[in-house]
Amino acid sequence: MSITTIGFDADDTLWHNETFFRLTQQRFVELLSDSDPLHLTKRLEAAERRNLGRYGFGIKGFILSMIETAIEVTEGRVAAPVIAEILAAGRDMLSHPVDLLTHARDTVATLAAHHRVVLITKGDLLDQERKLAQSGLGDLFHGVEIVSDKTPAIYQTAFARHGARPAQAAMVGNSLKSDVLPALAVGAWGIYVPHDLIWSYEKAEPPIDAARFRAISDLAALPALIAELKNTP
Amino acid sequence: MSITTIGFDADDTLWHNETFFRLTQQRFVELLSDSDPLHLTKRLEAAERRNLGRYGFGIKGFILSMIETAIEVTEGRVAAPVIAEILAAGRDMLSHPVDLLTHARDTVATLAAHHRVVLITKGDLLDQERKLAQSGLGDLFHGVEIVSDKTPAIYQTAFARHGARPAQAAMVGNSLKSDVLPALAVGAWGIYVPHDLIWSYEKAEPPIDAARFRAISDLAALPALIAELKNTP
Numbered sequence: 001m002s003i004t005t006i007g008f009d010a011d012d013t014l015w016h017n018e019t020f021f022r023l024t025q026q027r028f029v030e031l032l033s034d035s036d037p038l039h040l041t042k043r044l045e046a047a048e049r050r051n052l053g054r055y056g057f058g059i060k061g062f063i064l065s066m067i068e069t070a071i072e073v074t075e076g077r078v079a080a081p082v083i084a085e086i087l088a089a090g091r092d093m094l095s096h097p098v099d100l101l102t103h104a105r106d107t108v109a110t111l112a113a114h115h116r117v118v119l120i121t122k123g124d125l126l127d128q129e130r131k132l133a134q135s136g137l138g139d140l141f142h143g144v145e146i147v148s149d150k151t152p153a154i155y156q157t158a159f160a161r162h163g164a165r166p167a168q169a170a171m172v173g174n175s176l177k178s179d180v181l182p183a184l185a186v187g188a189w190g191i192y193v194p195h196d197l198i199w200s201y202e203k204a205e206p207p208i209d210a211a212r213f214r215a216i217s218d219l220a221a222l223p224a225l226i227a228e229l230k231n232t233p
Numbered sequence: 234m235s236i237t238t239i240g241f242d243a244d245d246t247l248w249h250n251e252t253f254f255r256l257t258q259q260r261f262v263e264l265l266s267d268s269d270p271l272h273l274t275k276r277l278e279a280a281e282r283r284n285l286g287r288y289g290f291g292i293k294g295f296i297l298s299m300i301e302t303a304i305e306v307t308e309g310r311v312a313a314p315v316i317a318e319i320l321a322a323g324r325d326m327l328s329h330p331v332d333l334l335t336h337a338r339d340t341v342a343t344l345a346a347h348h349r350v351v352l353i354t355k356g357d358l359l360d361q362e363r364k365l366a367q368s369g370l371g372d373l374f375h376g377v378e379i380v381s382d383k384t385p386a387i388y389q390t391a392f393a394r395h396g397a398r399p400a401q402a403a404m405v406g407n408s409l410k411s412d413v414l415p416a417l418a419v420g421a422w423g424i425y426v427p428h429d430l431i432w433s434y435e436k437a438e439p440p441i442d443a444a445r446f447r448a449i450s451d452l453a454a455l456p457a458l459i460a461e462l463k464n465t466p
Contacts, residue, residue, distance in 0.1 A: 054327045056359030060293040067300065068320055071313045080309045083316055087301055094287045125358050126289030126381040148359040 003189065003230055005164035006111055007155065008141075009173030010121035010128065013219075014104040015135055018197040020096050021062065024089045028066050031082050035073045044069045045200060052201075056148050058124035063090030094127055098134040101195075103220040108140045110223045116162040118143040120171070122150055122178070150178040152185040159188065170229070172222060176204040184210050189229060193219055236422065236463055238397035239344055240388065241374075242406030243354035243361065246452075247337040248368055251430040253329050254295065257322045261299050264315050268306045277302045278433060285434075289381050291357035296323030327360055331367040334428075336453040341373045343456045349395040351376040353404070355383055355411070383411040385418040392421065403462070405455060409437040417443050422462060426452055 011017035025044065029037045047065040055061025066086050070078045111117055119141045121128050128146045132138050145158045159169040170189035173179025175198070180190035184207060192206065192215040207213045216225055244250035258277065262270045280298040288294025299319050303311045344350055352374045354361050361379045365371050378391045392402040403422035406412025408431070413423035417440060425439065425448040440446045449458055 051324075054324055054359075055293060056357065060288060060297065060357075063297060064293065064320065064323070067316065071317045071320075074313065076313045076317065078313045080304045080307065080311045080313070080316070083300065083313070084304045084309065087297065087304075090297070091284075091287055124289065124293075125379065126287075129381055146358065148362055 002168055003115065003170055003226055005116040005118060005159055005162045005169040006226065007118050007120045007158060007169065007171040007173075007183070007188075008108065009171070009175065009179045010119055010131065011123065012174045012195040012197070013101070013172065013179070013193060014108070014119075014137065015101060015131065016099045018195065018199055020093050021199065022197060024062075024066075024093055027089050028070075028086060031085050032070055032073065032078070040069070040073055043073055047072070049201065056124075057122045059090060059093050059127055060124050062093075063087065066090075094130075098131050100135060100137075101219065103218060104135075105137060105140075107219040107222050108137055111226065112140045112142070115226075116142045116164070118145060118158060118162055120145045120147065120150070120155070120158055122147050150175075150182055152182045155183050155188060156186045159186075170226065172219075174198065175202040176206060177202045180204075180213065181207060184212055188212065189214065191216065191222070191225065193217070193222075235401055236348065236403055236459055238349040238351060238392055238395045238402040239459065240351050240353045240391060240402065240404040240406075240416070240421075241341065242404070242408065242412045243352055243364065244356065245407045245428040245430070246334070246405065246412070246426060247341070247352075247370065248334060248364065249332045251428065251432055253326050254432065255430060257295075257299075257326055260322050261303075261319060264318050265303055265306065265311070273302070273306055276306055280305070282434065289357075290355045292323060292326045292360055293357050295326075296320065299323075327363075331364050333368060333370075334452065336451060337368075338370060338373075340452040340455050341370055344459065345373045345375070348459075349375045349397070351378060351391060351395055353378045353380065353383070353388070353391055355380050383408075383415055385415045388416050388421060389419045392419075403459065405452075407431065408435040409439060410435045413437075413446065414440060417445055421445065422447065424449065424455070424458065426450070426455075 029040055032040055047069045051065050067083055108117055125146050143162055147154050159166055166187040170191055171179050171183035172191045174193055174195040180192050184190040189212045262273055265273055280302045284298050300316055341350055358379050376395055380387050392399055399420040403424055404412050404416035405424045407426055407428040413425050417423040422445045
């Protein structure tokens with residue numbers, strides 16, 4: 001089986017991301033310390049999900065949902081300086097330095113030598129571009145796809161743009177829901193590299209019965225796995 | 234001279250856009266009626282420009298800049314329900330129906346028969362996709378590029394993706410700054426179709442000395458202009 005094209009998720013697959021969301025959420029909880037932290041977190045998650053169809057994925061929508069939640073839980077009594085703090089926390093997220101995960105660079109570089117490697121990520125367009133630029137990995141990729149959502153159709157199109165039928169492609173990422181399942185759905189390989197922090201929205205059951213599902217604990221194991229898959233009948 | 238590829242801007246070239254920003258800005262001014270409207274508008278414009286490098290173009294950044302400005306001009310005294318109104322105004326913008334400009338559909342359809350037509354737009358990824366889907370024009374385009382900014386390099390890449398050298402391509406839009414000048418800079422044709430409303434950021438001087446600059450008052454004149462340019466030595 002020839003694997004010609006490898007898609008990489010970015011956030012929490014190549015560089016840290018969820019940790020910045022968690023730190024900001026913690027700051028949010030501290031700012032609204034009159035509210036029960038658990039209740040507050042649940043309301044924020046509900047707002048994020050409710051707004052996903054309008055705001056899409058990414059930091060700007062997260063900031064807007066935090067502001068909305070702050071107003072809601074205080075029944076309109078939150079003081080403007082608290083909102084200003086939320087805005088500032090959002091701006092900090094949008095300028096946090098990119099912190100590569102261990103082996104991200106080596107792994108992409110190794111695979112790029114003999115495959116088409118494509119970054120496939122969702123979130124705010126400008127923010128994802130900024131992180132890629134700061135990561136120093138930009139030159140390694142043959143293509144970059146910043147998409148509004150990760151659907152089976154998106155993977156089919158992205159792989160085709162690089163000359164691969166799904167059976168010739170593998171998608172690598174830390175989200176079963178966004179990286180693995182939709183890639184498997186079109187007949188590509190889905191390679192799961194878990195990260196210890198994951199946003200509740202991205203959780204899903206592992207597709208243990210899927211023939212093309214694989215899991216590795218670390219990106220360092222990816223080149224050997226890809227070599228092995230090529231010898232799989 | 235063979236023109237094989239035509240790029241179309243979207244907002245205020247194919248469908249109304251600035252009018253929704255103006256209406257929301259008017260609602261914003263009314264919400265903060267203790268402040269001088271002119272001063273308020275200037276502060277909002279300054280916030281938008283200041284935040285452009287972080288938020289990029291689009292409605293979500295506009296909402297965040299309105300909230301920031303409301304807090305600033307009131308020196309932190311704005312009441313949360315006013316912020317809630319700004320959030321609601323933003324959500325309304327993100328779900329406003331798409332209102333095509335006259336001749337948009339006919340013009341794109343006519344040119345699509347014998348050219349590669351490509352939509353090249355900036356703004357929030359999901360919002361631009363939503364508007365394209367609602368416009369009903371999606372099937373006419375051979376390609377869609379939603380970009381974080383409209384630079385000369387972006388045009389070069391977008392035209393190349395459709396097999397055109399810049400000299401074989403024309404970019405059509407209502408913004409001299411974003412549609413016309415950067416396209417001219419790489420050697421493509423830049424065709425200006427002014428719209429009566431334009432965001433101050435997008436204003437620029439017409440490049441009257443540029444050989445490949447053209448202006449038309451209405452999209453209906455575009456097919457004839459493209460035919461004429463093909464006969465230009």
